[in-house]
Amino acid sequence: MSPAASVPAWSDVEAACARHGLAVRGGLHPAPDEALPSLQGVPAATLVLVGNVGPSMWEAFERARAARPALDGLDTWTHEVVTAIAGDLGARPLFPFEGPPFWPFQRWALRAEPVHPSPLGLLIHPIFGLWHAYRAALLFPARLALPARSDAPSxxxxxxxxxxxxxxxxxxxxxxxxxxxxxxxxxxxxxxxxxxxxxxxxxxxxxxxxxxxxxxxxxxxxxxxxxxxxxxxxxxxxxxxx
Ligand code: B12
Ligand code: SF4
Ligand code: SF4
Incomplete structure (x- = not known):
């Protein structure tokens, strides 16, 4: 799919990620001055965070490793599956392990979902506590409608x-x-x-x-x-x- 070909629904993004045990962790509309890569010359209009909550990502990774013992790590697997998802949805992937300099995943997360800084440096989620992480971001050239963001306190x-x-x-x-x-x-x-x-x-x-x-x-x-x-x-x- 070319970047401007069609605008996926939020549920399409969730379903594509869920097939690999990954969870959509909210999204945001970047400001024009945020230094993000463009998509074939089109500025990114939506950033969707993808990560892990609960056991499903680990189970999917274990299944992949069992089928392919040469698979050398979670980042390699993440890169493969998220790059494929991005290709299908007309998005561009970014990864938290790219760098330095690193993409500001925690700052994006603070805007995208009800997480808060904890004393340990990890962001705390009202339900998942400190047991969640970010695996990728998907940049879309189109402005996707974002679901309402909960305001649960820290x-x-x-x-x-x-x-x-x-x-x-x-x-x-x-x-x-x-x-x-x-x-x-x-x-x-x-x-x-x-x-x-x-x-x-x-x-x-x-x-x-x-x-x-x-x-x-x-x-x-x-x-x-x-x-x-x-x-x-x-x-x-x-x-x-x-
Ligand atoms: C560098 C780094 C580290 C360094 C931190 C060095 C330091 N003192 O700053 C080290 C190697 C120590 C580290 C360790 C861990 N990290 Co780390 N780390 C990163 C990384 C790759 C870059 C952070 C960064 O510089 N961002 C660039 C700035 C510009 O972005 P930012 O969003 O504004 O940055 C924020 C962070 O730097 C944060 N911060 C500052 N000091 C520290 C210290 C720690 C321990 C953490 C977690 C964050 C943090 O404050 C900034 C403002 O919000 C991020 C991924 C990413 N791309 O963000 C993961 C990340 C922050 N790490 C993460 C995790 C889970 C860990 C570990 C728990 C890994 C583990 N063991 O499982 C450990 C914690 C140590 C422990 N005791 O277990 C998660 C946090 C998820 C969450 N719930 O918030 C991230 C987002 C990666 C991911 N896959 O989700 N990490
Ligand atoms: S809620 Fe958890 S992370 Fe926050 S201060 Fe208490 S023990 Fe620390
Ligand atoms: S892993 Fe956590 S508890 Fe253990 S030494 Fe490091 S900071 Fe302390």
Whole structure:
């Protein structure tokens, strides 16, 4: 489909993503001065965020890996499936692992859906808590009608004790405002023994959050992301498979 050929319905975008276990995470209409790539000379009029919530993306990725053992990672798979989706819908894909410089996925997400900054740097979702991520964005030359965006408040606003900040065994998160994250201290801990709990259970600070506990990633997915995070540090190319 050429970029201007037809305008997909929102439900078409959702269905195309859902076939691969991916979720549409809202959208936005970029301002003219936002530095986004054009689509064959036509400026992007709509940006749709695609990501993972719940177990479906991981299940789809596992199925793909079982069918094709040479598949080398979540980013490779994401690139393949989202590029195909974009081709079908007349869109251009962008990826969070492209860079540096990185595309501002978290800033886009704040505009697209009811997520809020948490003390840990991750965005918190009122339902999924800290257990969700962004895998791609689709740029459309047409102005798609966006669904109404919920205004659910941040769970952090009423979380007086902030257990996330006490959850790290090496105190990688400062108590100040803004909170700082000592990434080298975190990674040194993750590399200190073969199987520290953060590697198998996922970041213990993230796990200490009471919101969305039923959406905590399955064990293989948790371990996969943590291994990718450690293997990739310091970030020289991309935050691969995070
Ligand atoms: C660089 C990077 C990191 C660096 C952060 C370095 C730093 N202190 O700034 C490192 C390697 C440490 C990191 C780690 C992780 N990251 Co990271 N990371 C990114 C990446 C690739 C680029 C961020 C960026 O520079 N953006 C450019 C600026 C211009 O865009 P922005 O939207 O305005 O940037 C915001 C972020 O920089 C954020 N921020 C600032 N400091 C930190 C620190 C952390 C830990 C995070 C998550 C965000 C964050 O604040 C900015 C303003 O909103 C993004 C993907 C992306 N393209 O955005 C993922 C991303 C932010 N990371 C993500 C995740 C999930 C993680 C990990 C949890 C991975 C894991 N283990 O599973 C870990 C957290 C550590 C842990 N203990 O587990 C998710 C966050 C999803 C969410 N719910 O918000 C993203 C969006 C990738 C994705 N696939 O969705 N990450
Ligand atoms: S523990 Fe509380 S402050 Fe920390 S991320 Fe969860 S809701 Fe927000
Ligand atoms: S992964 Fe572990 S060491 Fe790193 S910030 Fe989270 S709790 Fe701290």
């Amino acid at each position: 769970p952090c606003a009423t979380c007086a004790d902030r257990p996330c900040l006490g959850g790290c065994p090496v105190g990688a998160f400062s108590a100040g405002d803004p909170v700082t994250y000592d990434v080298p201290a975190c990674v040194a801990h993750l590399r200190s023994e073969p199987e520290v709990p953060c590697m198998t259970r996922a970041c213990l600070a993230r796990r200490a959050c009471p919101v969305g506990r039923e959406h905590v990633y399955p064990a293989p997915q948790r371990a996969h992301h943590m291994r990718a995070f450690v293997a990739n540090f310091p970030v020289t190319r991309v935050a691969s498979d995070s």
